[in-house]
Amino acid sequence: MSTLAAPMPSSALDQDWRKVLRWGFICGGALIALCLVGMPVELDRREIIERYLSLGYLSVVLVPLVIGWVSASQVVLEGFESRKQGLFDLVTGLVVGVIGGGLLSLLMVALDTWNLRDPLVNWSPKLFRFLTYENGMGFGAGAWIVTCGVLGLAGASLHVVPRFARRIVATVIIGLLSLSVLEAAVSDVSEGFGLEWLTDLIYAKKGGLTLTSAFVVGAVIAVVAALTDGRVKAVTNRYRDMEGIERQKTSMILFAVVAVLCIVLPMFLGKIMNELLANVGLFLLLALGLNIVVGLAGLLDLGYVAFFAVGGYTTAVLTSPNSPWFAPELHFGFSLFFVVIFAIIVGLVIGAPVIRMRGDYLAIVTLGFGEIIRLLFMSDWLGPYFGGAQGITNVPGVDLGFAMVKGTDPRSVFYLVLFFSVIAIYVSWRLQASRLGRAWMAIREDEQVAEAMGINTVSAKLMAFVVGAVLAAFSGAVLVAKVGSVFPTSFMILISIIILVVVIVGGMGNIAGVMVGSFVLIGVLGGPKQPGLLQEFQNFKLLIYGMLLVFMMLKRPEGLVPSARRSRELHQEEFLQDAWLRGDKPGIDDDDDAAPLLVGDGGGEEE
């Protein structure tokens, strides 16, 4: 195939200035927004590298670095040869950084001149002091323009340096930052393995890496990165290219390793990490249920939290001695039986009237039902039975005979959650490849045709609703056993939204995707009330969620780990093009002798 060269700039100053200016303003806008959101000031207390860099400053300086990198990256069209990058791109990054820094300085001037504290809560002298390094405006402005310029330049220069160096630099930066930001988690894990001496060595007493340890650890990471360079990719590529039996075998081994890790690892982890894993599991359970409803059957259910609440309240009423109206104090295992029954009943009761609606209407009505359930539990009417706003407290844990699962022992909760998650994964996996699963897919594709092809859409959709409801109710039951109490406020609409975000970001319709989604969102960022690995960002969680969602919708709508089907759906054009390049010629009718030639191709588009 002949390649065309992209247009070559004649000199380093022959820039597309509109583009540069645009990125500069984006950089400045991002910096100002970040400051006014209050992130830098709030995170300033947290040290990353003792005395030299706080998390607050880090959050600011990352902006020009990243935008510098992005602004200097070139768009290469397929079939075109990429341009050799050099001085030209460095100038782009530098100018973008300087413009960003300049705008930030303007913010400083504005902070000094006007007082807009009233609408903008974070418009404070504190922010001014943060930005000026307490050294006066002139110094602050100059410092920021220079820093941002240098960082923009640094970001852009990553395009220029050889790939090998770029990889090592990136690995070192990311490694050091995660090591420092995840300090609490790292200490927790190493404590479990009896490695406190190591963490004592690396981290300063007040938190953060010491300068020496930063250098030493950075060097270690660099060496490791240099040694493993390319190996990781080779291994994943090899896995991807495997076929048939070999691939199946490898997948089985991988699966076994993960299973063993899931069972063994928590024994070595401390409280914080186990708590975190238990939360991830709870949301994984919810997300797997919603994945059946939304991902497979295509029913956008925004009131999913209702079933979570039903599971929670059923367990609380049946097991707690404090249940105000009826307190049989059953064992958790017995109560599960009723949890399933009530989930099915509520699933049918909510599902039956709304299931005939389609698309947006269904979403709005389920949203309403989600709130109604919560308000019912809170109401005076049902107050005598479910405790109203006081909720039901003193729910006992799960007595397994040999062990007791309680919130105070997060490890046991994790195992309980793991047990239910395995059930949920199994259910999703089996149903996906069954008569019912195919019917759901058909309904998602074209409901009217599905009906004309003999699928009773109402009962099939109800079935999806009910299976989802049961999985959510399990999650609710575990939550209550873990927390030991239940309140209407635990079932806010936000939970429905967050579960949906987990499913979307992870990869709708794909079990592995949903797992990755809950690890990334709930594990790293944190759930609605539960802290994640990035505890410091607790207050900005929803902001980050929102940004992540927008970014994913624009750049990767099929999710982090998409199902083959869904990425095909979203990239039909590319799929057809690829098939055409391979010689399958879809879209063009085959004459009779063309097809046999292609039989050996195996149609291997699925990963």
Place this chain on the structure above:
Amino acid sequence: MSLLEIKDLKITFGGLDALSGLNFHIDEGEIVSVIGPNGAGKTTFFNAISGLVTPTEGDILFEDETIVGLDPSTVTSLGIARTFQNVRLFPNMTILENVMVAQHCRTSQLVYGALLQTKAFKREEREIRERAIEVLEFFGHRLVGYRMDQPAFALSYANRRRLEIARAMATQPRLLLLDEPVAGMNPIETAELTALVGRLRTEWGFTIIMIEHDMKVVRDVSDRVVVLDHGVPIAQGSYDEVSTNPDVVEAYLGRPVEAN
């Protein structure tokens, strides 16, 4: 006894009579073509039979039982399957899945079987698959082999039409409604599909009602032709009778200008 009998069928959309006073019957093993100019009510006729549209008046009897007011899925399970004029496959499901899913009303396994992987479930899955492949093989090598695992949107236009027929066949109908099966096909494909329609009757035992604009196809396969115009049947009979009927000529070509 007629397999399908329609009595005084009237369908009104707002003030518009899409169909009025249609009487129709088809016997077991017949192939009947429905023709007529655009907007004559042919597709509405199909929609009424398959349950997508409820008639305003009149009755539709399938094997002497009324099917008016039944869900489309129930109608399909009674043994009436259809294709659509503007091909409506499940584009993101594979070709095999498209045909497998159409056997929904002939199979019964639900959550329980799938979760416990019962013997009955496995047997049924195997049967669904075998039957799907059998149906696909009716169209030669085009839809089987590596193609089976490709998404339906990757198919060529003619193959999509074929797949749609295959999907209707998989519901195991007695009466097959084909809505313009050869629309948009080239002459070679048209000739081939015409032969296939004949084989659908002889090999699979389907009774067929076909809407078609291609008069050559209509002539070659149909036992009887019904002509609709403005929702009213204006002629019925063999192709030769109908094609020379002055009313039909007028409906298609208009009235000759009267010389004064």
